[in-house]
Amino acid sequence: MKYSSILTILSGTLASAAYPGDIVQYWVDQSAILVNGTVIGGLQSPPSGWFEAIVQGAVYLSADQSHNESLAFQQLAVSHAAHNTLIWAFHATQLYSTINSKLRAILPAIGLDPTSTSGLKAVEIGRQASRKVVTARADDGINNFVDYVQQPALPGVYQATPGGQPIPDTPQAQFIWPFAGIGDIKRFRAPPPPSVNSSEYEGFLNYVKAQGMRRSAVRTAHDTETAYFWKESQPIMSNRLATAIIGNSLATDVRASAKIYAQLNYALSNAAIATWDSKYFYNAWRPVTAIRHPTIFLASGTSVTNTTWEPLLIPTPNHQDYLSTHAAFAGAAAAVLRAYNNGSDVVDVTISSNVTLDNVGVVSRRVISLSEMAKDVGDSRVFGGIHFNFSCEQGVKTGDWVARETLKNFDEKWMDF
Numbered sequence: 115m116k117y118s119s120i121l122t123i124l125s126g127t128l129a130s131a132a133y134p135g136d137i138v139q140y141w142v143d144q145s146a147i148l149v150n151g152t153v154i155g156g157l158q159s160p161p162s163g164w165f166e167a168i169v170q171g172a173v174y175l176s177a178d179q180s181h182n183e184s185l186a187f188q189q190l191a192v193s194h195a196a197h198n199t200l201i202w203a204f205h206a207t208q209l210y211s212t213i214n215s216k217l218r219a220i221l222p223a224i225g226l227d228p229t230s231t232s233g234l235k236a237v238e239i240g241r242q243a244s245r246k247v248v249t250a251r252a253d254d255g256i257n258n259f260v261d262y263v264q265q266p267a268l269p270g271v272y273q274a275t276p277g278g279q280p281i282p283d284t285p286q287a288q289f290i291w292p293f294a295g296i297g298d299i300k301r302f303r304a305p306p307p308p309s310v311n312s313s314e315y316e317g318f319l320n321y322v323k324a325q326g327m328r329r330s331a332v333r334t335a336h337d338t339e340t341a342y343f344w345k346e347s348q349p350i351m352s353n354r355l356a357t358a359i360i361g362n363s364l365a366t367d368v369r370a371s372a373k374i375y376a377q378l379n380y381a382l383s384n385a386a387i388a389t390w391d392s393k394y395f396y397n398a399w400r401p402v403t404a405i406r407h408p409t410i411f412l413a414s415g416t417s418v419t420n421t422t423w424e425p426l427l428i429p430t431p432n433h434q435d436y437l438s439t440h441a442a443f444a445g446a447a448a449a450v451l452r453a454y455n456n457g458s459d460v461v462d463v464t465i466s467s468n469v470t471l472d473n474v475g476v477v478s479r480r481v482i483s484l485s486e487m488a489k490d491v492g493d494s495r496v497f498g499g500i501h502f503n504f505s506c507e508q509g510v511k512t513g514d515w516v517a518r519e520t521l522k523n524f525d526e527k528w529m530d531f
């Protein structure tokens with residue numbers, strides 16, 4: 115081999131040096147760790163889906179605008195888009211040096227000098243993508259003050275949950291603009307929940323009272339594990355599930371990877387906003403409030419009162435029962451991942467949760483069906499004693515519907531940040 119062709123091969127190798135993993139997944143993971151580092155147990159529900167949608171919108175925009183460039187260039191552009199957007203989303207937490215360290219850690223692997231001519235172009239594409247998205251989202255409703263007026267403690271009416279704040283979480287989240295222009299979120303409002311004095315309600319109440327009690331004698335060990343396994347922030351679990359399914363298959367197709375994670379996180383965020391609309395519209399009480407209620411309200415005249423009853427998962431989240439946002443996140447994730455999977459419900463992956471609650475270590479589970487996964491997430495909230503069945507069943511349906519609408523709109527309207 116001639117000296118000159120060796121040089122050509124060498125320089126070719128250098129030019130194509132890039133991070134061997136999937137750069138989009140790298141930043142998805144960093145986003146998840148930041149949530150943990152900010153508030154152990156996760157951000158409040160709608161913001162936890164909200165910020166990831168914004169980050170992935172900027173990541174997809176930067177990937178789209180750099181896709182004709184080298185892999186390293188695309189990775190550098192995406193990394194700056196993710197970095198700048200995370201700094202914006204976490205501004206109030208002042209995690210600047212933590213977020214900076216995530217970027218510093220990946221730069222050597224990418225291998226493109228950010229101060230070179232090409233590197234400067236990549237950085238600029240990333241910065242501009244972030245600027246465009248955060249400017250568009252700067253006044254998207256999440257900052258607004260929306261007052262909540264406490265309602266009388268009548269049967270069925272939401273009351274502060276034990277250990278919770280006096281006022282339910284983020285009343286403004288029902289008004290956040292949805293992603294990908296899916297229109298007025300109220301069109302996804304759920305049908306009314308069963309009324310507290312209907313005969314079916316008694317079945318639901320007795321079920322969660324027995325199955326969801328902290329030291330329940332009737333809940334199986336498997337169901338207890340289910341409650342703990344899915345306890346973690348669902349946007350984070352859903353992204354981890356996506357990564358388990360996608361693996362490294364899109365590592366060299368940054369735009370395709372960015373697209374699936376943008377679709378997923380837009381759908382998750384939209385699903386959360388839709389559940390918040392139903393939560394504030396129906397203002398329904400949680401199982402713990404129903405079971406501790408001092409007077410008889412069931413149609414049969416039976417008393418369910420146990421004023422010291424506690425759920426397995428403590429505390430009960432600080433917002434209304436109907437709908438379960440956890441279940442909606444799972445229904446939305448299942449819909450997006452099914453679409454990615456060419457319409458097939460069948461997967462075969464093992465994922466772990468990071469829950470440290472009640473000294474339960476890391477739990478791993480095999481997922482072989484996306485729809486069973488979504489049902490399982492819903493059931494986990496009943497076994498955890500924090501939701502009624504019907505809130506979880508409807509949550510999965512609403513999440514699925516919102517996600518399918520998000521996907522339908524995505525190609526045309528993903529830039530409606």
Ligand SMILES: *[C@@H]1O[C@H](CO)[C@@H](O)[C@H](O)[C@H]1NC(C)=O
Pocket residue numbers: 146147150350468476
């Ligand atoms: C989950 O826990 C592992 C250690 O068990 C840690 O490396 C990882 O960063 C955690 N992930 C999140 C999102 O906190």
Ligand SMILES: *[C@@H]1O[C@H](CO)[C@@H](O)[C@H](O)[C@H]1NC(C)=O
Pocket residue numbers: 182183184
């Ligand atoms: C990629 O496209 C952009 C915008 O069209 C252009 O400015 C740039 O030169 C292209 N890069 C390559 C390597 O062709």
Ligand SMILES: *[C@@H]1O[C@H](CO)[C@@H](O)[C@H](O)[C@H]1NC(C)=O
Pocket residue numbers: 309311
């Ligand atoms: C059930 O409760 C609603 C109000 O929550 C009341 O209007 C209705 O009359 C009640 N029905 C029965 C059968 O008690």
Ligand SMILES: *[C@@H]1O[C@H](CO)[C@@H](O)[C@H](O)[C@H]1NC(C)=O
Pocket residue numbers: 317318321493496503
């Ligand atoms: C609640 O859900 C569980 C688990 O899916 C089911 O076994 C049970 O029959 C349901 N209970 C009611 C009252 O619908």
Ligand SMILES: *[C@@H]1O[C@H](CO)[C@@H](O)[C@H](O)[C@H]1NC(C)=O
Pocket residue numbers: 327328329420421422423424425
């Ligand atoms: C009431 O709830 C407490 C706390 O969960 C439990 O220990 C107790 O056994 C319950 N009482 C009855 C009568 O079920």
Ligand SMILES: *[C@@H]1O[C@H](CO)[C@@H](O)[C@H](O)[C@H]1NC(C)=O
Pocket residue numbers: 454455456
């Ligand atoms: C979906 O189908 C297309 C076309 O046959 C194929 O290229 C792609 O790999 C499939 N995706 C998955 C996740 O199986």
Ligand SMILES: *[C@@H]1O[C@H](CO)[C@@H](O)[C@H](O)[C@H]1NC(C)=O
Pocket residue numbers: 150151154155156346468469470
């Ligand atoms: C948070 O991070 C720590 C340290 O990596 C890990 O042990 C823990 O499991 C994480 N918790 C959650 C809820 O992700």
